[in-house]
Amino acid sequence: MNENDTYEVIIVGGGVSGAALFYELSYYTDVSKIALLEKYAEVATLNSNARANSQTIHCGDIETNYTLEKAKKVKRTAKMVEKYCLQYGYQDSVMFKHQKMAIGIGYSECRFIKNRYKEFKSLYPYLELYDKAKLEEIEPKLVIDEHGNGRNEEIVGMGAQDEYTTVNFKLLSDTFIENAKKNTEIQTDIFYNSQVDDIKKIDDVFHVTTTDGKVYKSKMVVVDAGAHSLFLAHKMGHGLNYGQLPMAGSFYKTDRAILKGKVYMVQNPKLPFAALHGDPDVTLDGATRFGPTALVIPKLERFKPGTYIDFFKTLKLDTNVVKIFYDLFKDGEIRSYILRNYLFEIPYFGKRAFLRDAQKIIPSLKVSDIQYAKNFGGVRGQILDKENQKLMLGEATINTGDGIIFNMTPSPGATSCLGNAQRDVELICEFLGKKFDEDAFNKDLVEENNNE
Numbered sequence: 001m002n003e004n005d006t007y008e009v010i011i012v013g014g015g016v017s018g019a020a021l022f023y024e025l026s027y028y029t030d031v032s033k034i035a036l037l038e039k040y041a042e043v044a045t046l047n048s049n050a051r052a053n054s055q056t057i058h059c060g061d062i063e064t065n066y067t068l069e070k071a072k073k074v075k076r077t078a079k080m081v082e083k084y085c086l087q088y089g090y091q092d093s094v095m096f097k098h099q100k101m102a103i104g105i106g107y108s109e110c111r112f113i114k115n116r117y118k119e120f121k122s123l124y125p126y127l128e129l130y131d132k133a134k135l136e137e138i139e140p141k142l143v144i145d146e147h148g149n150g151r152n153e154e155i156v157g158m159g160a161q162d163e164y165t166t167v168n169f170k171l172l173s174d175t176f177i178e179n180a181k182k183n184t185e186i187q188t189d190i191f192y193n194s195q196v197d198d199i200k201k202i203d204d205v206f207h208v209t210t211t212d213g214k215v216y217k218s219k220m221v222v223v224d225a226g227a228h229s230l231f232l233a234h235k236m237g238h239g240l241n242y243g244q245l246p247m248a249g250s251f252y253k254t255d256r257a258i259l260k261g262k263v264y265m266v267q268n269p270k271l272p273f274a275a276l277h278g279d280p281d282v283t284l285d286g287a288t289r290f291g292p293t294a295l296v297i298p299k300l301e302r303f304k305p306g307t308y309i310d311f312f313k314t315l316k317l318d319t320n321v322v323k324i325f326y327d328l329f330k331d332g333e334i335r336s337y338i339l340r341n342y343l344f345e346i347p348y349f350g351k352r353a354f355l356r357d358a359q360k361i362i363p364s365l366k367v368s369d370i371q372y373a374k375n376f377g378g379v380r381g382q383i384l385d386k387e388n389q390k391l392m393l394g395e396a397t398i399n400t401g402d403g404i405i406f407n408m409t410p411s412p413g414a415t416s417c418l419g420n421a422q423r424d425v426e427l428i429c430e431f432l433g434k435k436f437d438e439d440a441f442n443k444d445l446v447e448e449n450n451n452e
């Protein structure tokens with residue numbers, strides 16, 4: 001093996017996950033030759049783009065579908081993003097503060113929020129409970145209509161007013177690359193317009209081939225290719241017990257700020273995706289965005305040509321997958337949720353149907369206030385666990401143990417980017433016999449008393 005033309009680590013995919021790993025390797029390890037191969041001409045053009053996702057730092061305080069256990073985990077990684085941004089002074093350029101809350105409407109949802117507040121307050125001491133009068137002060141549109149009339153239903157909120165809530169994950173990815181490149185003592189190469197087509201291990205070295213025929217060699221590979229990670233894993237014969245369902249999410253937007261901060265609703269526990277929410281969009285000068293919706297699409301990337309065949313290959317359609325679909329569809333509530341989400345895409349009718357859902361947040365919202373947000377919304381590659389015949393929620397990783405890792409990163413993958421990268425940095429250092437400067441890492445990125 002010629003050591004000179006072999007990288008120690010190649011990262012496939014320059015979304016926020018790959019960029020975060022690139023940064024951590026260059027800053028906190030003695031790995032000295034790293035390459036990142038990205039399909040497009042810049043980083044974070046797909047799901048990590050600000051227009052593709054909800055821009056939320058999911059730290060577990062207002063996400064009513066998270067258990068306390070899951071909340072503890074995401075809190076640790078969410079705080080890493082916050083500490084990173086504060087370390088470099090990115091507040092108000094990459095990371096933003098707004099009020100945030102989850103609201104309950106009607107007796108049972110209000111009771112749910114009040115109980116959750118009691119349970120979660122110890123983990124998030126800053127959490128506050130808002131009655132109708134307080135809500136009117138913080139987010140008047142939740143309570144008062146355009147005629148000054150109050151909302152009839154019982155409503156309660158649980159949230160915070162002085163926390164960082166929002167990140168432009170595209171800009172965050174750019175900063176990871178920029179800061180990694182500042183370490184000029186090591187070799188950090190980035191190859192744009194380089195779509196990886198094939199990865200083979202020959203004599204302990206991975207040969208990573210791009211569609212233009214170039215071959216890059218490395219001792220270790222991490223595939224952070226979003227919805228494409230499983231596609232590449234399957235190509236190498238890994239993760240065959242998984243299939244993938246590309247779940248797109250669309251948004252509707254207003255042309256002015258209607259909400260001052262993030263308003264989430266109580267999640268229906270039966271539904272596999274986050275409930276609709278409304279919040280200021282950092283790319284739209286604070287105008288309000290509502291969404292995301294959830295609809296299966298037969299491709300891995302939105303608003304780009306191709307990837308239909310890749311979808312069919314990663315779906316791995318067989319009787320197990322059919323059983324997962326059957327189980328989802330036989331439940332009336334899930335069935336009507338799926339169909340309703342398709343309806344939201346249809347001009348004229350979709351907007352009116354969506355309005356009804358958005359009015360749960362803002363009762364005075366009118367059809368003329370909202371418009372379909374064109375070219376907004378990415379794809380969550382939801383993993384199908386074929387062995388257990390279940391749709392998996394959240395992220396998944398395949399560590400083959402022989403030097404290649406594949407990361408599948410639906411929500412909240414952007415929030416977890418630094419935490420996921422830490423996990424991979426530790427695996428890389430162990431595999432290559434390299435050092436991870438954990439003290440420096442913890443000091444810079446981990447919130448005190450949260451180093452579990």
Ligand SMILES: Cc1cc2nc3c(=O)[nH]c(=O)nc-3n(C[C@H](O)[C@H](O)[C@H](O)COP(=O)(O)OP(=O)(O)OC[C@H]3O[C@@H](n4cnc5c(N)ncnc54)[C@H](O)[C@@H]3O)c2cc1C
Nearest residue numbers: 013015016017039047048053054056196226249413414415
């Ligand atoms: C509607 C929606 C709302 C969301 N809201 C939130 C939120 O509020 N907060 C949150 O934390 N998360 C959210 N997420 C999830 C979040 O967007 C993703 O978890 C995150 O962006 C994943 O980042 P990634 O780098 O792993 O993947 P991606 O951003 O998809 O990046 C993958 C990269 O790999 C490249 N690539 C693909 N194939 C190849 C190849 N063969 N060769 C080379 N390069 C390749 C792509 O070009 C791309 O740059 C949301 C997702 C959606 C769809």
